Structure formats: structure tokens, C-alpha cells
Amino acid sequence: xxxxxxxxxxxxxxxxxxxKRSIADxxxxxxxxxxxxxxxxxVTVRPGETLGVVGESGSGKSTLxxxxxxxxxxDGGSVRFDGRDVLGxxxxxxxxxxxxxxxVYQDPYSSLNPRLRIGSAVAEPALVHGIVERGEEVEYAAExxxxxxxxxxxxxxxxxxxxxxxxxxxxxxxxxAVRPKLLIADEALSALDVSIQAQLLGLLEExxxxxxxxxxxxxxxxxxxxxxxxxxxxxxxxxxxETGATADVxxxxxxxxxxxxxxxxxxxxxTRVRKPAVRTDSPSPYAIPSxxxxxxxxxxxxxxxxxxxxxxxxxxxVGGGHYSACHVLAPAAAEGARARDASAGAA
Amino acid sequence: xSAAAAGAGELLSVRGLTIGFPAAGGLLLAADRIDFxxxxxxxxxxxxxxxxxKSVTLRSLLGxxxxxxxxxxxxxxxxxxxxxxxSAQRQAALRGTEISMIFxxxxxxxxxxxxxxxxxxxxxxxxxxxxxxxxxxxxVELLDRVGLPSPEKRLAAYxxxxxxxxxxxxxxxxxxxxxxxxxxxxxxxxxxxVTTQEQILAxxxxxxxxxxxxxxxxxxxLGVISETCDEVVVMYAGRMLEAGFDREVxxxxxxxxxxxxxxxxxxxxxxxxxxPVPIPGQPPNLAALPPGCPFQPRCEFARAECEQIPxxxxxxxxEHGSACPFVGAPV
Numbered sequence: 001x002x003x004x005x006x007x008x009x010x011x012x013x014x015x016x017x018x019x020k021r022s023i024a025d026x027x028x029x030x031x032x033x034x035x036x037x038x039x040x041x042x043v044t045v046r047p048g049e050t051l052g053v054v055g056e057s058g059s060g061k062s063t064l065x066x067x068x069x070x071x072x073x074x075d076g077g078s079v080r081f082d083g084r085d086v087l088g089x090x091x092x093x094x095x096x097x098x099x100x101x102x103x104v105y106q107d108p109y110s111s112l113n114p115r116l117r118i119g120s121a122v123a124e125p126a127l128v129h130g131i132v133e134r135g136e137e138v139e140y141a142a143e144x145x146x147x148x149x150x151x152x153x154x155x156x157x158x159x160x161x162x163x164x165x166x167x168x169x170x171x172x173x174x175x176x177a178v179r180p181k182l183l184i185a186d187e188a189l190s191a192l193d194v195s196i197q198a199q200l201l202g203l204l205e206e207x208x209x210x211x212x213x214x215x216x217x218x219x220x221x222x223x224x225x226x227x228x229x230x231x232x233x234x235x236x237x238x239x240x241x242e243t244g245a246t247a248d249v250x251x252x253x254x255x256x257x258x259x260x261x262x263x264x265x266x267x268x269x270x271t272r273v274r275k276p277a278v279r280t281d282s283p284s285p286y287a288i289p290s291x292x293x294x295x296x297x298x299x300x301x302x303x304x305x306x307x308x309x310x311x312x313x314x315x316x317x318v319g320g321g322h323y324s325a326c327h328v329l330a331p332a333a334a335e336g337a338r339a340r341d342a343s344a345g346a347a
Numbered sequence: 348x349s350a351a352a353a354g355a356g357e358l359l360s361v362r363g364l365t366i367g368f369p370a371a372g373g374l375l376l377a378a379d380r381i382d383f384x385x386x387x388x389x390x391x392x393x394x395x396x397x398x399x400x401k402s403v404t405l406r407s408l409l410g411x412x413x414x415x416x417x418x419x420x421x422x423x424x425x426x427x428x429x430x431x432x433x434s435a436q437r438q439a440a441l442r443g444t445e446i447s448m449i450f451x452x453x454x455x456x457x458x459x460x461x462x463x464x465x466x467x468x469x470x471x472x473x474x475x476x477x478x479x480x481x482x483x484x485x486x487v488e489l490l491d492r493v494g495l496p497s498p499e500k501r502l503a504a505y506x507x508x509x510x511x512x513x514x515x516x517x518x519x520x521x522x523x524x525x526x527x528x529x530x531x532x533x534x535x536x537x538x539x540x541v542t543t544q545e546q547i548l549a550x551x552x553x554x555x556x557x558x559x560x561x562x563x564x565x566x567x568x569l570g571v572i573s574e575t576c577d578e579v580v581v582m583y584a585g586r587m588l589e590a591g592f593d594r595e596v597x598x599x600x601x602x603x604x605x606x607x608x609x610x611x612x613x614x615x616x617x618x619x620x621x622x623p624v625p626i627p628g629q630p631p632n633l634a635a636l637p638p639g640c641p642f643q644p645r646c647e648f649a650r651a652e653c654e655q656i657p658x659x660x661x662x663x664x665x666e667h668g669s670a671c672p673f674v675g676a677p678v
Contacts, residue, residue, distance in 0.1 A: 056540035057511070163629050164397075193396035193567065198611040198625035221541065223613035227622055247617040264545040265615055266570030268597045276545040280496070281512040 005083070007214050008068065008101075008182060010043040013077035015060075015067055019286075035285045037063040039238040040077070042312075043216075045182070050208060050215040052229030052246065054222050054261070058285045059235040061218045065186045068216075069101055070094060082181065099129050102175035106187035108167035112159040118145070118170050119155030126177040144173040147210075148203060165196035169203065176211060183208075184216045189224060201228060222261050226250065231321070234258050237285055237293045244315065244322030254315045254324035256298045292327065300328045357384040358529055358561050359408070364421035366403055366412055366585075375633040377416060378404045379585040380659075383578075385529065388555065390562040392576035392593070394569060396608075398630060400585040401565045405531050408563070409448060410438045425529075443474050447522040451534035453514035457506040463490075463517055464502025467524070474525050489520040493550060512543035516550070523554055529561045536571060548575055569608060573597050581605045584631035584641035586658045591667030601667065601675030604642045640670065648674045 015038040021030070037060040045051045055061045067074040070086060079086040086097055105111040112121055122144055123137035132140045142152040148169040150162075159167055168188060175183060185204070189197045205228060208215055219225050225232060226246065233243040234257065242255035253259045260277035278297040283289055289296050295305040305327055313330040315322040324330040364381040367374040378400040385391045393401040407418050410430070423430040425446070430438065442448075450456050458466055464486060471482035483502070490498035493516040506514055515535060522530060532551070536544035548571065555562055566572050572579055572593070579596045581589040581604065589602040600606045607626040614623065628645035637644050643653040650673065660668030669675055 056542065166629065193630060194569075194613075195396060195607060195611045195626035196630065197613070198623040199627070201613070201623060202625060221613070223615050226613060226615055226617050250615060250617045260542050262615060264541045266541075266544070266548075266568060266574050268569050268573040268609060268612070276542070276549050278542050279546070281510045281543055281546075282540060284510065 004046070006044040006080075007047045007049075007082055008043070008045040008216070009078075009080040010041060010064075010068060011078050013038050013041040013043075013064070013067055013079065014075045015063055015072060016075055033286050036238045036288055037285065038067065038074070038077075039288070041235075041238070041240055043233060043240070045214055045216060047181075047214055048212060049231065050217060050229045052225030052232040053216060053218045053235060054220065054225060054232060055235030056220055056261075056282060058237065058282060060238040060285075061220075061235050062186055064235070065103065065184045065216065065218055068184065069098060069103060099178045100180050101182045101184060102178065102180035104168075104171055104175050104183060104185045104188040106190050108164060108171045108191075109159075111171050112167060112174070114159055117156050117158060118150070118162070121159075121170065122174045122177050125174060129178045131177065131179055141173075141177065144177055145170070147176075147207070148173045149199075163196075165192050165199060168192065168200055172200075172203070172207070176207065179211075180213070182214045182216065184218070186218045187220065188217075190219065190221075197224070204228060221265070222250070223265060234261070237283070237288055239293060239325070240312070241294065241326070242322075242324045243312070245320065248315075248320065248322045252315070252322075254322070254329045255294075255326045256300050256329065257294050258324075260297075292325070302328060357386050358426055359385045359563075360422075360424040361404075361408070362422040362424075364404065364407065364423065365419045366400070366407055366416055367419045368416040370634055372634060374419070376419075376585050377633065378407070378582075380421070381580070381582075381587055382660075383580050383590065385561040385563055387528065387561055388559045389578065390555065390564060390576045392572035392579045393563065393565045393582060394567065394572045394579060394608075395582035396567055396630060398584070398633065399582040401567075401582050402533050404582070405448075405533050405563060405565045408531060409442050409446060410435075411448075443470070443522075443527075444525045445527055446529045446531065447525065447527040448531040448533065449515070449518050449522050449535050451537050453511065453518045453538075454506065456518055457514060459506055461505075462502065463504050463506065463509070467502070467517070467521060470521055471524055485524070486520075489524055490517070492523075492554075493517075493520045494546070495520070510543075511539055512547065515539060515543075515547055519547070519550065519554070523558065523560075526558060527560060529563070530555075532562060532564045534566055535564070537566070537568070544571070551575070569597070569612060581608070584633060584636055586641055586670065587660060588642065588658070588670045589668065590660055595667045599667075599675075601669035602642075602671045603646045603648050603674050605669075606675075607645075 017035045017037060019033040021032045041064060053061045066072045068079055081097055089097055119141045123141035126132045126140055127137050142155055146152055150169055189200050217225055217228055229246045232246050232249050233240045236257050242249060242258045253262055263277040280297050291306045291308055292310050295301040310325045310327045312323040312325045315324050361381060361383050364378055366378040367376050381404055383391055393404060395401050403412060406412055408423060418431060467486040468482040471477050471485050477485060486502060487498045490501055495501050495513060495516050536547050564575055576593050579593050580587055583604050589596060589605045600609055610624040611626055626645055631641050639654040639656050640658055643649045656672060658670045660670055
């Protein structure tokens with residue numbers, strides 16, 4: 001694979017969930033309610049890169065993770081991993097793909113088997129996938145656990161004997177045991193206290209470096225990913241509304257939703273007296289607004305925002321990979337692009 | 348903290364509050380000698396990480412310590428009246444009238460099989476003694492006040508038909524229905540999105556300004572506490588480690604734990620050269636607390652004496668106390 005080729009390439013990914021109809025609705029011939037979780041989502045992650053996916057509840061960020069691993073079958077679009085087609089993969093191919101793409105979940109209380117000693121929890125996947133020979137697995141698991149900060153003397157303990165932060169370390173060791181190329185962390189730090197969260201952020205940074213991992217880090221808070229992610233994708237109601245290098249997006253947010261997320265973040269530097277960034281609640285993913293899906297809450301909404309859905313537009317005409325899907329804040333870029341086209345035509 | 352003004356002019360005054368849970372090896376102290384006061388129109392924040400005793404402290408104010416826990420010692424005075432020795436009837440009469448409470452999860456607080464209107468009218472009839480029609484009118488008024496769009500229509504909605512933010516608005520409407528003098532809020536925005544959280548916090552502040560309510564807010568999020576509270580109590584392993592006016596505690600934290608918490612917060616600054624600094628070690632285990640200062644095993648400034656010190660806020664600064672005698676001494 002060439003250096004520039006993406007490790008993970010998601011394009012046009014779609015997923016809708018139809019709610020089960022009650023008998024009454026069936027009799028009335030009422031169509032089932034349909035939740036749009038992903039609406040043509042495009043994501044690329046290059047090897048060694050960390051992509052932060054940020055969105056609030058109902059934005060589809062977890063569905064995105066699950067569709068990449070085919071834990072949900074997407075309705076359409078494509079997922080390519082390391083040059084292979086994930087959606088068309090056979091059961092055997094999928095098994096290998098899932099070894100290479102590991103997931104770490106939010107709740108380490110439910111993602112570890114309570115009846116399995118943590119040493120076995122880490123050793124077993126490595127044995128099953130033939131990473132180590134029988135007889136070597138204990139030492140292998142001990143080394144991995146030590147790598148994530150769990151003493152080898154604790155190997156014969158059960159998950160309930162550990163705190164939440166330690167359990168998340170164990171879950172990380174377990175996912176590393178099968179030597180993945182990609183780690184998808186779905187709100188992996190959200191359930192932890194802030195002092196422990198910072199410990200785990202440091203650990204993830206270390207293992208990314210030491211294991212040469214590529215990471216997709218999903219979070220509902222921008223601040224959590226600010227340090228870890230090279231690039232961010234901001235999701236809103238099933239769509240990526242802004243994406244770019246983390247520093248660019250934070251310093252120069254070009255979508256009103258990103259701005260709202262940044263403004264709404266509570267800070268400790270003095271009490272603020274100001275109006276909330278957006279007035280209303282997020283609409284239901286069962287009834288996505290027409291045009292730009294953020295327009296009912298947007299302080300900058302214009303008349304056309306309710307009609308036309310904005311396409312992702314480069315913010316900087318020169319490039320840089322910063323895209324925003326907004327009629328109002330992205331046009332500067334559109335004009336820049338037009339100017340560039342004009343000058344290119346003149347030359 | 349205005350500990351100097353002990354009780355005078357305060358609505359609620361808590362002194363030496365100690366809450367224990369029986370365990371295999373004896374008693375676990377979920378809250379150990381907690382002191383604070385709340386005056387009308389003021390907001391006090393209890394902040395700390397999971398297991399620090401902030402929620403159980405809040406619940407004890409309404410006599411809601413979950414079984415088998417119990418208040419072992421201390422004093423809770425409500426407008427001069429001793430709440431701990433008050434009868435169960437008296438306590439029940441205060442709940443939801445003069446003192447009301449909102450919780451983290453509004454879904455668990457609303458009955459899923461009754462409409463919002465049903466539940467609001469029932470509460471208003473029972474708590475505010477209104478007739479059926481008056482209760483309904485007041486319910487519409489309240490829902491409108493907390494910013495629920497088309498309130499008449501919402502009365503017919505079931506809780507599952509509302510978003511999390513709307514449900515929390517309904518809970519707030521219920522809690523302010525009797526114009527309480529004190530609102531207890533237990534992580535009221537933790538389950539909400541950050542944009543919704545901001546709206547709910549702004550709403551609470553607006554209502555406080557209008558009604559002159561006192562608020563005790565419990566949160567794990569220093570940012571939420573700082574934006575909302577006048578005074579802050581920092582708790583760890585059931586103990587108060589630092590207390591004072593919000594600005595002073597956040598700008599010039601004295602206790603190493605408070606400093607650690609602030610430094611561990613992830614920041615929005617990407618270029619920031621100061622990454623979040625974790626606090627080393629594990630969260631405290633109430634069943635096996637170290638001697639002396641409970642934070643000492645994780646503290647970078649720990650020394651031998653830390654095993655002997657009593658965990659009490661110093662009196663050196665009447666308005667900003669710390670339980671650490673060695674670090675952050677007042678100047």
C-alpha cells in the first residue's frame with residue numbers, strides 16, 4: 001500500500017432503522033417510523049492517523065462505527081479497509097477484517113466477560129486468531145497487561161475486582177491482543193472520571209505510537225478529542241457537517257453547529273452571562289428537517305437553508321482538507337474557488 | 348465559604364453531616380463531617396468524582412439516603428428548624444413544596460404510562476392544592492415558562508415522545524410548581540447533550556433570578572459547577588477538601604486535589620502546550636481509606652505527616668478553606 005493510500009475509506013454510507021410497527025399501526029396501514037442514522041457519510045482515515053468523530057446523541061456516530069465493522073449491515077455505500085471491500089466480504093474474510101479492526105466500547109463493565117479472569121480475557125482472542133502458540137499465551141497476556149498499566153500479579157483476578165479505569169485498560173489490552181491495524185474507540189473514555197480519563201488519553205497516545213495504530217475516536221465532547229485527533233469529523237443527525245485538521249476546525253469553525261458545540265462547552269474561567277448558543281433541542285432523527293438539517297436551530301439560517309441541502313465545500317480554496325456543509329459560512333470558500341477557477345482560465 | 352456567618356440568614360445550614368453505610372468490615376462513611384450553608388438566591392455546588400459522596404449528601408437533605416445507609420451525626424437546619432429530628436410527616440411535607448429536587452435521569456423520574464399532563468396535574472393538585480382546571484392551566488403556564496414549545500399539546504404527550512432535554516424541562520417545571528425556596532439538583536445535565544445542557548443551565552439561572560430560589564447543584568463537571576455556582580465544595584472520599592467562592596477556588600485552587608482536577612480537564616485549545624495532566628493512581632476505596640488525608644496516596648506533594656493530619660478545612664481563610672496544611676497556604 002502506498003503511503004498516501006487511506007487505510008479506511010467509507011463513502012456514501014447509509015443506514016436507516018425502521019421501527020417495529022404495532023398491530024394497531026398495521027391495521028391503520030400507517031407506515032413504520034424510520035430513523036435515519038447515517039445519510040451518505042464519507043470518511044477517510046490514513047494509516048497512523050487519528051480521526052475524531054464528534055456528535056451529540058442521535059448523530060449516528062456509534063452507528064458509523066458499527067457499520068464499519070458490519071455489526072450493523074449498512075443499507076448502501078461502501079467501506080474499504082486496507083484495499084479490501086468490507087461490505088462484500090465473505091464470512092471468513094470478515095473474520096480476518098474484524099481482527100484487524102478492533103473496537104473499544106464505552107462501558108468496560110459490560111464489554112468484559114465477568115466470569116473470565118482478565119488474563120484469559122486477553123489471552124483467548126490471541127489464541128483463537130493464532131497470534132500465539134498454546135503455552136505462550138500467558139506470558140503474552142501478561143506483557144500486554146503490563147503495557148497498559150495492569151500488574152501481572154492481577155492476571156488471575158476477575159473484572160469486578162477492578163475500577164472503571166482499570167477495566168478500560170484491560171479492554172484496551174484485549175483489543176491489542178489480536179494485533180489490529182485500526183482501533184475504533186466508541187466513547188471509550190466517556191464513562192470515566194476526569195482524573196482517570198486523562199490517564200487513559202495518555203495511554204492511548206502511547207499505544208498509538210508504539211503499536212503504529214490508526215485510531216477512530218468517537219466522542220460526544222470536542223474537548224476530549226482535541227489532543228488525540230489529527231483530524232475531526234463533526235456529525236449532526238446522520239451527516240458529517242464539517243471535517244478538517246483538528247487545529248483548523250477548532251480555530252476556525254466554519255459550520256454553525258461546530259461553533260455551537262465549541263461555545264456551549266462549559267469552562268471554569270469565570271461565570272459567563274450569555275445566551276445559549278442554540279435555542280432549541282435537537283430534532284428527532286425520525287423527522288430530519290428539510291434542506292440543511294441544522295436550519296431550525298441555526299442562528300445564521302437564511303431562507304434557502306430550509307430548501308437546499310448544502311454540500312460539503314472546501315473552506316480553504318487552496319486545499320487543506322477542511323470542508324463544511326453550510327450555505328452561509330462556506331461560501332467564502334466557494335467564491336475563492338471560483339476566483340481560482342477564473343484565474344486558472346485566464347492563465 | 349461563609350462558614351463565619353454560621354447559619355444566620357441562611358436558608359439551609361449543614362453542619363458535621365456524616366452518612367454511613369454498613370459494610371462487611373464496619374461502617375463506610377459516604378459523607379464525613381460535611382459543612383455548608385445556602386442563602387436565598389445563592390447557588391452552592393458540590394463537586395467531585397464518582398464515589399465522593401456528593402449525591403448522597405444532597406439526598407440526605409430531603410431524608411432520601413438509600414437503605415441501608417443512614418445519617419449518623421450532624422445537623423441539617425432548614426430555616427432554623429432541625430430537619431434530622433423532624434417527623435417523617437414533616438419531612439414529607441417539605442419535599443416537593445419548600446424544597447424540591449431534580450435528578451440526572453428525567454426518564455426514570457417520569458411515569459412512562461401516564462401523559463405529561465396527567466402527572467403534572469396530579470402533582471399540582473396534591474402539592475399546590477389546586478382544582479383540576481386550575482391545575483391544568485398552571486401546568487400549561489409552567490411548561491411555557493420552562494421553554495417547551497406548544498405547551499398545550501405537550502400535556503397530551505407521553506414521556507417517551509419527548510427528547511431528553513424536553514423531559515428535563517418537564518421535571519424542572521414540576522419542581523418549580525410550588526415555588527420552592529430551595530432546589531436540589533443532582534447532575535441535572537449530565538445525561539444531556541452539551542448544547543442542551545447549556546440551555547438547561549441558563550433556564551435554572553433565569554428561574555433563580557425570578558424566584559430568588561437557592562440551589563444546591565451536584566456535578567462531576569468543574570465547568571458546569573463554575574458556570575453556575577457562587578460557592579463550591581470540593582469533595583473526595585466523603586470528605587470536604589476545599590470550599591470557597593467559585594472564582595477563588597477555580598482561579599487559585601489551594602488543595603492539590605482541586606488543582607489536579609482542574610489540570611486533568613481536557614481543553615478546547617489544540618495548540619495548548621499544556622496537555623491534560625492525569626491524577627496518578629486509582630479512585631479511593633471507601634472500605635480501605637488510607638490514614639490521614641484520603642488523597643495522600645495520589646498526591647504529588649504527599650509527605651509522611653499526611654498520614655496523621657486531620658481532614659478539616661483550615662480557618663486561616665474564612666472564605667476559602669483547604670484541608671491541606673502543606674500546599675497552597677494562604678498568603
